Amino acid sequence: MSRAVVSVVVAVAALLSLSGAGVFAQDPIKIGVIQPLSGPVAASGNYVRMGAEIARDWINARGGVLGKQVQLLIEDNKSDPKEAATAAEKLIVKDKVPVIVGAWGSSMTLAAMPKLEEYGVPMIVETSSAASITKRGNPWVFRLSPPSEMEALGLEKYLKDFGIKKADFLAVNTDWGRGSVGAFGDLLKRSGASVGAVEYMDQAATDMNAQITKVKAGSADTLFLTTSVEQITLVLKQAQEQRLTRKVITTGGSSSPSQLIKQAGAAAEGSYHILFFLPWFPEAMPDGKLAKAFVDEWAKRGHPFEGLTEGFRGHDGVLTAVEGVRLAGKADPKAVQEALWKVNVMGLNGPIKFEKDGPAGKESGQSKPSIFIVQVKDGKIALPAFAAKK
């Protein structure tokens, strides 16, 4: 008798918690998001935010997680590492979030990482590429984006098709840019090609003519370009002004080629871009249906198409964070950290599953994302002939 009463009460409670009334009566599950919403790389950060909001709305439409709605607390790191650390501390101490998604740039992520360790809160790293992020022995870091080394390996199978003999590098002067130069430089040296000029630019710099003049004086056939879409636009335009003829390959996946075509015009023609999401060919993605739905939803919200190659990161970041909370069974940072190791979901980029990386005993999580390459051809995005074959 009493057992029957208990089970009825439990069933009613469960039903209530799933219904609208129950949802509003409960505190939502808070997910912290740190992105550059202003400053020199603001475009990318805003696109990631838009993707994160789509993931939140989809999850909430399916009933949320643990019977609660998901709420995003979005902080602006102003493209500045110091602000990223402050934002992490605010989200952890004041808002008491169990998990964070962030912080776009490698330097920003690296600056926020000590706060994760200090307070014991996990962070899903959605964009940053510097190898050091998962090598520092910070067990609170779970990265979805590929480190530059992994990206270089993704390019390796196409190296013969590119026919690179000597390559120059132009990179943003941050942990990301410097890490990328190292990784792709090693790849070239391994495969018998040589490295020419290595030039850097400040994150906020707008005039790269000096670097381009210097690159032009050398004899390389290819230019590896690692920076945000804003600077890629300027470099391509200024390279055109100086009649620099090089095969350009951008790395890091933040080149938004559609935006380049819009803003750099003919200067973008022929350039190659390493990407992790292909909104032009959603059906070619590992989960074609999901990718198609995301591209459609993005358009429905009136977001600019060119933001999709960045926006998918926000979706996958929030999806992973929420899955961590679901597997943990509670919104507790330590429990979420342990649960993240068990995550196995299909994101827009492909399957998300963390493997251990970094010093033994204090490993960070690193997922193995899919890596693609596209080319700007006749003012449109195309799969290069060699990539389409493979």
Place this chain on the structure above:
Amino acid sequence: MDQLLQHLLNGLLLGATYSLLGIGLTLVFGLMSVVNFAHGEFYTLGAYAAFAALMVASVHFFLAIPLAIVVGAAAGAVCERGLLRPLRGQSIDTVMLVMIGLWIAMQNAELLGWGGVAKSVPTPFPTQPLVLGPVSVAPLRVFVFVVSAALILGAHLLLARTKLGRAMRATFQDRETAALMGVSIERIHTVTFAFGAGLAAAAGALLGPVFLLYPSMGDLASLKAFSVVILGGLGNFAGAALGGLVLGVAEELGAGYVSSGYRDAVGFLMIVAVLLLRPSGLFARAERVG
């Protein structure tokens, strides 16, 4: 040799834009003793005003630039009347703090109004470069160079040769005497600040199409403007014009022959050297406007 020529050309083109940024700042400081931390924001305002004129009101490119200057000057006049006039006679520190506040407020207003995503401004100039022997240059940059030079010269002539310029100089040299001579002091304050803001807006309208527009674009512009003003000597009009060219060429050669990673450091090292060796600026003997 070809490389050196291209570096020098790049440096001069870049330097002319630095000069244009610097003169408005040095003018306001030299005449009014106001350290205008919001200078870069008037630059941003000019860039967005030109963008709005082009894209929203679809006026012609060449008309959008003077429109942007008018918007910048009008905003400068409003700031002077609303913020600086009530502070007349206060210490320079108080005014500085207010200007820092204005900087932050304006930048956030731009972020709110335009969003953080960079915008590019279309121009009627062809994208194919002009080729001059071993060097090449975009037609747009030549246009910007010529207009910058004309604006700098025009500003100089206005200050040195016109009645208004004389009234401006007189007001800030000796307020009471100027007033006794029939100069409307309050009006001169407003006009001078509007003039400086208009020059910053002109720089923004000219450089916006060369680079990209985003709300924090004024920070870099401010930084360069302050560098130029220190190089040329605070308040030294000709010094700022020359200082801009020196800074542009130094940065370019530093990046080309030393290290591009330390490009901005080259400029700052030069400033440190100038402050140590010639604290009143590289061109201290040139005539001061103030």
